[in-house]
Amino acid sequence: MMNTLQINGYRAVIKYDPDIDLFRGEFVGLNGGADFYAADIEGLKKEAALSLKVFLDMCKEEGVEPRKAYSGKFNVRVPADLHADITSAATADGKSLNQWVVETLEHAVHS
Numbered sequence: 185m186m187n188t189l190q191i192n193g194y195r196a197v198i199k200y201d202p203d204i205d206l207f208r209g210e211f212v213g214l215n216g217g218a219d220f221y222a223a224d225i226e227g228l229k230k231e232a233a234l235s236l237k238v239f240l241d242m243c244k245e246e247g248v249e250p251r252k253a254y255s256g257k258f259n260v261r262v263p264a265d266l267h268a269d270i271t272s273a274a275t276a277d278g279k280s281l282n283q284w285v286v287e288t289l290e291h292a293v294h295s
Contacts, residue, residue, distance in 0.1 A: 191232045194250075196220075198228065211236060213252050215243070260285075 189196045189209060196209040196218075204221070209232050211218040218239035220231035243250040262270070274284030 189228060189232055191229070191236050194236055196232055209235075211239070213254075214239065214250055215248055215252050216250075 187198050189198055194211050195213065196211045198207055198209045200206075201208045201221075206221045206223055207228055209220045209222075209228055211232075216239060218235045220228070220235040222228040222231045240250055242248075270284065271281055274281045277284060279287070
């Protein structure tokens with residue numbers, strides 16, 4: 185996935201902040217915030233590892249699970265014509281709507 189960095193199994197999203205002329209990383213899927221800044225890739229990796237360590241140490245100290253729990257369910261609202269097109273595509277592939285959407289989303293995030 186583009187614009188992401190993985191440290192010890194935790195994923196961070198990286199964006200450029202033109203106001204401060206640095207890259208900003210933020211770990212996602214956490215029960216709290218852990219961000220970091222650097223001017224280059226090596227700096228990002230170093231600062232990410234440090235930020236994550238501080239966050240994980242705090243979680244351990246406070247008895248907090250570091251990762252958010254996800255139910256595996258979410259609602260998506262789409263226009264009626266898109267809903268019809270998705271249903272047609274799923275049927276044409278011989279799949280349920282849910283199976284087709286899951287596979288499409290998996291492909292989107294792993295490409």
